[in-house]
Amino acid sequence: MFDFLSDYDNPTLLGAFWVTVQLTVVSAIGSLIWGTLLAAMRVSPVPLMRGFGTSYVNLVRNIPLTVIIVFTSLGLANIFGVTMGAPDDFKAKAFRLAVLGLVAYTAAFVCEAIRSGINTVPVGQAEAARAIGLSFSQVLWLVVLPQAFRSVIGPLANVLIALTKNTTVAAAIGVAEAALLMKEMIENEAQTLLIGAIFAFGFVVLTLPTGLFLGWLSKRLAVKR
DSSP, rough: OOOOOOOSOOOOOHHHHHHHHHHHHHHHHHHHHHHHHHHHHHHHHHHHHHHHHHHHHHHHSSSOHHHHIIIIIIIIIIIIIOTTTTTTHHHHHHHHHHHHHHHHHHHHHHHHHHHHHTTOOOOHHHHHHHTOOOOOOHIIIIIHHHHOOOOOHHHHHHHHHHHHGGGGGGGGGGSSSSSHHHHHHHOOOOOHHHHHHHHHHHHHHHHHHEEEEEHHHHHTTTOOO
16 A cells, blocks of 8 residues: 655655655754844844844744745745746745745744843853954854853754654645645545554654754753853
């Protein structure tokens, strides 16, 4: 009943989960970069940057992910003609648009996690760094953020696990990941409970080891104050 060979054009069980892994990894990297920049904006002394960061986070966090993903396809691609470098390849375009939507959404949560870590760094350290002539950006990137990241590995792990599960929303725009294959298999097979259990187990395999490892890493690298 189940084909375990990986084929993106004709998604199979392992192939669909491989697409899920790719979505997760690429989106996680993009979210970490954009979320860090947003966190820097939120603590910036420049009112315009601080206002943008705050507005972005508060707006995006209150929009359902499905709306964002569908907008990237119907809005950016169909209305504004954004092709993400793949005008004639629907599957590649859908994948890249899904990554864009996931990054835009997840970065808001990454930002808040990192900002909470920034708030744990003693103010005296930043003041001492400024006293020896470092600029705000130097203080942030050389003194504050290294400590902040160590203190928020646990919260970032939760965001990563949520991102892994959120990749299922990409099925709404035709990305051949696990949720889309599950839907197709349920429509074609009369074993709904078995199919659901298999895909649920697949996501447990993806998320549980990640959570355990990052939980151990969080304790290992915890900042002792």
